Amino acid sequence: MSETKEEAHREYKIDEDFDKEFFKNIERKSNIWQCIQCGTCTASCESGRWTALKTRIIIRKVCLGDLSVLKDPDIWLCTTCYNCYERCPRDVRPTDVIMELRNYATKLGNISPNHRAVVGYLKNFGHAVPINDEVRQRRVELGLEELPPTAFKFKQEGDDKDLKKFEEYMFDLPPVKEEKKKEEK
Amino acid sequence: MVKEQTFAFFLGCIMPNRYPAIEKATKFVMEKLGYDLLEMERATCCPAPGVFRSFNKMDWMVAGARNLCIAEQLDADILTVCNGCFGTLQEINKHLKENEEHRELVNEKLKLLGDYEFKGTINVRHVAEVLGYEIGPWGIEDHIVRKINLKAAIHYGCHFLKPTRIREIESSEGPTIIEDFVEVLGVESVRFKDQLTCCGAGGGVKAYSGDASMTIFGEKMKNIDEVKPDIILDICPFCHLQYETGQDYLNKNKGCNYDYPVIHLSQLVAYAMGMDQEFVGLQYQMMGRDFIFGGEVIKREEEAI
Numbered sequence: 001m002s003e004t005k006e007e008a009h010r011e012y013k014i015d016e017d018f019d020k021e022f023f024k025n026i027e028r029k030s031n032i033w034q035c036i037q038c039g040t041c042t043a044s045c046e047s048g049r050w051t052a053l054k055t056r057i058i059i060r061k062v063c064l065g066d067l068s069v070l071k072d073p074d075i076w077l078c079t080t081c082y083n084c085y086e087r088c089p090r091d092v093r094p095t096d097v098i099m100e101l102r103n104y105a106t107k108l109g110n111i112s113p114n115h116r117a118v119v120g121y122l123k124n125f126g127h128a129v130p131i132n133d134e135v136r137q138r139r140v141e142l143g144l145e146e147l148p149p150t151a152f153k154f155k156q157e158g159d160d161k162d163l164k165k166f167e168e169y170m171f172d173l174p175p176v177k178e179e180k181k182k183e184e185k
Numbered sequence: 186m187v188k189e190q191t192f193a194f195f196l197g198c199i200m201p202n203r204y205p206a207i208e209k210a211t212k213f214v215m216e217k218l219g220y221d222l223l224e225m226e227r228a229t230c231c232p233a234p235g236v237f238r239s240f241n242k243m244d245w246m247v248a249g250a251r252n253l254c255i256a257e258q259l260d261a262d263i264l265t266v267c268n269g270c271f272g273t274l275q276e277i278n279k280h281l282k283e284n285e286e287h288r289e290l291v292n293e294k295l296k297l298l299g300d301y302e303f304k305g306t307i308n309v310r311h312v313a314e315v316l317g318y319e320i321g322p323w324g325i326e327d328h329i330v331r332k333i334n335l336k337a338a339i340h341y342g343c344h345f346l347k348p349t350r351i352r353e354i355e356s357s358e359g360p361t362i363i364e365d366f367v368e369v370l371g372v373e374s375v376r377f378k379d380q381l382t383c384c385g386a387g388g389g390v391k392a393y394s395g396d397a398s399m400t401i402f403g404e405k406m407k408n409i410d411e412v413k414p415d416i417i418l419d420i421c422p423f424c425h426l427q428y429e430t431g432q433d434y435l436n437k438n439k440g441c442n443y444d445y446p447v448i449h450l451s452q453l454v455a456y457a458m459g460m461d462q463e464f465v466g467l468q469y470q471m472m473g474r475d476f477i478f479g480g481e482v483i484k485r486e487e488e489a490i
Binding site: 046047049050051076077078079080081082083085086095099100102103106111112114115117118119122126127128129130131132135138139142143144148149150151154161162165166168169170171172173 | 196198199201202203205206208209224225226227228229230232233234235236237238239240241242244247248294297298299343344347348349357358382383385386387388389390392393394397400401404464466469
C-alpha cells in the first residue's frame with residue numbers, strides 16, 4: 001500500500017464519466033480515513049459470512065480511490081443489517097459508505113435488472129410490492145377495503161397525478177448499458 | 186402539538202398488498218387500546234431503505250418526506266408496522282429536522298410532487314415500540330382475554346433497533362422489549378443461536394441475489410429448527426415474507442422440511458385481546474397451515490377494558 005492519497009486520486013481519470021468529487025463526498029459523509037483495517041466490519045458481517053462481500057476490503061479500496069468498487073457486484077450483497085456500523089471501533093459507518101457506493105454505481109448504470117424492475121413498480125403502482133387478485137379477495141374477506149387508500153387506489157379511480165409525477169421526477173435511472181454500447185457501435 | 190391518542194396509520198407495501206391480516210389485526214389492537222387510526226390517503230411506498238436508498242438517496246428522502254407531509258397535514262404521529270417503513274420514515278424525519286441544508290433541498294424538490302412542505306412537526310413510531318413501552322407489559326394485562334401459552338422464536342429484524350444512534354430505542358445487542366411484552370400474553374421466548382442476525386431479505390439482496398438471500402436465511406432456519414418453537418414471531422412484514430416464502434423455498438430446493446407458522450406481533454396481540462381466529466388470518470398462512478392458537482380464556486370480553 002505505497003500509494004499516497006493523491007496518487008490514488010490520479011487514477012480517477014481512467015473513467016471519463018467519473019466525478020472526482022465522489023470520493024471526497026464519501027470522506028465528508030463518513031469517517032473513512034479513521035479506518036485502521038481492524039476487520040471488525042467483516043467479522044460482524046452477516047452477509048459476508050456466506051457471500052463474497054468483504055467489507056474491510058471495500059473500505060480499503062475506497063480509501064485508495066480504487067474505482068473498481070463501483071463495478072464490484074459484492075457491494076450489492078450488503079443486507080444493511082448495520083452490525084458493522086454499530087460495532088466499528090473507529091466510527092466509520094461502513095453501511096453508509098456502501099450506500100454511497102451504490103448510489104454512484106447506479107449513476108454509472110451499474111444496476112441489476114431486478115432492481116430496475118422495483119423502480120418500475122414504484123413508478124407504476126406507488127408500491128415496491130404491488131397488490132394482486134388473491135390479496136384483493138383476502139382483504140374483502142377480512143372486511144378491509146379491497147384496495148388500501150394509497151396512491152395506487154387513486155390511480156385506479158382515474159386520478160393518476162401523483163404517480164405521473166413519480167414517473168416524471170423520481171428515481172431516474174441511466175439507460176441499460178448493453179443498449180448504450182450498441183448505439184456507440 | 187400533534188393529536189393525542191391518534192396515529193396516521195402508514196401501511197407501506199407488503200402489509201396491505203400481501204398480509205392484510207396484519208393490517209386488520211393492528212387496527213383491532215390499536216382501536217381497542219383507545220387509539221384513533223387515520224388513513225393516509227395517497228401515501229406510497231416508504232420508499233424501501235434497501236433498494237431505493239441505494240439508487241438515489243436524495244430522491245429516497247424526497248419520497249419519504251412526501252409521506253411524512255401527509256401525516257403532518259393530519260396533525261398526527263405516524264404508526265408503522267414494518268421495520269423497513271420505520272427505518273426509512275424515522276431516519277428521514279429525524280435527519281430533516283436536524284439538517285437545514287437537506288431540508289431546503291428536499292422541500293424544493295417536493296414542490297414538483299404537489300402541495301407538500303416538510304415542517305418537522307411529527308414523530309414516527311413502530312407498533313412494537315408503542316406496545317412494548319407506551320402500553321407496556323404492565324398496561325396490556327387488563328386488556329387481554331386469552332393466555333396463549335406457546336413457545337415463540339422471536340425475530341427482531343434489523344431496522345427496528347439499528348442504527349441505535351438514530352433509533353434510540355434500546356441496545357441492539359441484547360434487546361428484551363418484545364420478550365418482556367409477550368410474556369404477559371403467556372408466550373415464552375425460546376433463545377436460539379445467532380438470534381439477532383438478519384433474515385437475509387434486506388438491503389435489496391432478496392431482489393438482487395435470491396441465492397445469497399436464501400443462504401443467509403437457510404442458516405437462520407437451521408438455528409430456529411434446533412429449538413423447535415411453536416411459532417416464529419416477527420415485527421416486520423418483510424421479515425414475515427422472507428420466513429413464509431423462504432421456508433417453502435428451502436423445502437422445495439434444499440431438501441428441508443420446515444413448517445413453522447409465522448406470526449406478526451400485531452396478530453398475536455389481537456388474538457390475546459379477543460379477535461376471532463379467522464380475522465387473525467391463520468387460514469392464509471403458507472406455512473403451519475394446521476396451526477391454530479390454543480390457550481385458555483381468562484376472562485370474558487366484556488370484562489376486559
